Amino acid sequence: MAKGDNGKxxxxxxxxxxxxxEGEHPVSELAADRQGALSPFGDVVFPLESVPYVHPETEINK
Incomplete structure (x- = not known):
């Protein structure tokens, strides 16, 4: 029979x-009002009226 070692x-x-x-529990997870991943954009309602994005255009050197 193996001996127990409390030091380990x-x-x-x-x-x-x-x-x-005493009597409290550590919280190791976030509490959210919805399932799944939270939005990296914060409290933004989609779809937006306009998107603040300008697509880059490549100019080819000749």
């Missing part, structure tokens, strides 16, 4: 895990 268990604890008070 201390080494497996993540030192970056947040410490919270």
């Amino acid at each position: 268990k201390k080494a497996r604890i993540d030192p970056t895990w947040p410490r919270v008070g």
Whole structure:
């Protein structure tokens, strides 16, 4: 039968895990009002009236 070694268990604890008070839980995820990835554009309602984008045009040297 293998002997248990309690000293090794201390080494497996993540030192970056947040410490919270007794009875509280650390939050490791974002809370959002919708499923899926959040928009990188913030609170923008699509479709937009106009798009602030100008497509580049290539001029060929002759």
